[in-house]
Amino acid sequence: MPDNALLQTTTTAAGLSRYGQIAAALQAKIVSGAWAPGSAIPAEGALAKEFGIALGTIRQAIAVLVQQGLLERVQGKGTFVRKGLTGASLMRFFRFGRADDAPAVPRSEILSCRAVRLDKAMATRFGLPTGARGLAISRRRWLEDTPRLLESIWLPLPRCEALQQLPPAQWGDLLYPLLGSACGITVHRAVDEVTFRTLAADEASLLSLPDAHPCAVVTRHAFDLGGSCIEYRLTRGDAFAFRYTADVR
Amino acid sequence: MPDNALLQTTTTAAGLSRYGQIAAALQAKIVSGAWAPGSAIPAEGALAKEFGIALGTIRQAIAVLVQQGLLERVQGKGTFVRKGLTGASLMRFFRFGRADDAPAVPRSEILSCRAVRLDKAMATRFGLPTGARGLAISRRRWLEDTPRLLESIWLPLPRCEALQQLPPAQWGDLLYPLLGSACGITVHRAVDEVTFRTLAADEASLLSLPDAHPCAVVTRHAFDLGGSCIEYRLTRGDAFAFRYTADVR
DNA sequence: TAGTGGTCTAGACCACTTG
């Protein structure tokens, strides 16, 4: 079918290759929720037929989204929409306890949770106007009988309204699964920045550490499937328990 | 050519797909130095003919090595063997100076350099027997007129012998390019581990910081193209200048 | 103009998973 060759010329039409356009179409399906996290997408053959393209091309489009972490291929079973982050991953920065084999989920204690007005910096992160409403949460996390981490969390309020209806006692230990079930938000990506300072008096007392003790501060921006920021979090923990491994190239 | 279909059955023969085998062959060319860093490898068509396979298959093999960071494709020009790391990348952990726009290369001051016997842990890293010879280097790094980092570096000695012939004054500020030019070693990958502690008295004085000041410690294992460890490095710097960004998923 | 990698096709068979 030599006519198809002409279609390739459309390459520059949308400023994107054919498989790029299709990848965008598939991504829209995922972001919109038409294809739910954890579910299988149609088979390659079916998609190829639907879009009127060759198998190799749809495979290339899928490869793009696999690379982005939106899809996951499983031999013989199908291609699946990836579930979001669990949120337990913050513990990767700290090694409490004696052995390094226990990346357990710390118990969460909600210290406070209230609606606030967001200042300019915070509102900008969420793509909201200054003064927009948000949820400010203060949380302490325990490992066995020791307080280990202090967290300050901000969430955009129109989107996370459902959280306010639920009593904090029913939140459980992980925020992200809760955001999924209560608010329908899938946390797909996060950017963590690590810095270092000393603890203020109130922080130190909450963590049972001496005043001015060194602490590591992890500042997290979390994003949903569409790339919008849906959480800003500040986590503080004992600097001497900090340990992180980075692979270069 | 239906006979080629039978060749696919060879898949399990070597426990590797055809493109996997070819990727391994290409990798051997790179690791052995037959294809030098920075040079172009033969064109896809030439390679396909040489191995007697289709274009798509050789492309898949090349894609594997691109993913591994060994090759780099440039549209219209060719496929090139990537040059190794420059080594300047350790500064990504620290933000000295007022603005965050100056990732300058700090000046290197060699404090000491001598041949030593490697203890068990160090020798094991280099794949050498306990007691093998190594080079122990102590280095201080300056930004403008301020000492910023303290480095302890260990290198395996049969391989890095050429360094001993060169007076440290001629080493320059970067170790990896030196390893390349003097010893023919390409540093392809490194693993950095970050922890925090306080400075010992001698360290503090060398860095013009108060005794017991908090410091970040970066422990680096560097590897050559063949995956052998060829450097162990311990870098210490002011914890309050530490800043690192990690992308999750 | 020639050479390179980038995109796309149409169809084949292989390997894995499920019923």
Place this chain on the structure above:
DNA sequence: AAGTGGTCTAGACCACTAC
């Protein structure tokens, strides 16, 4: 046995880089 993704082929044209 049927369905899915994984591998491979043979050949076409497109887009970029050089000379």
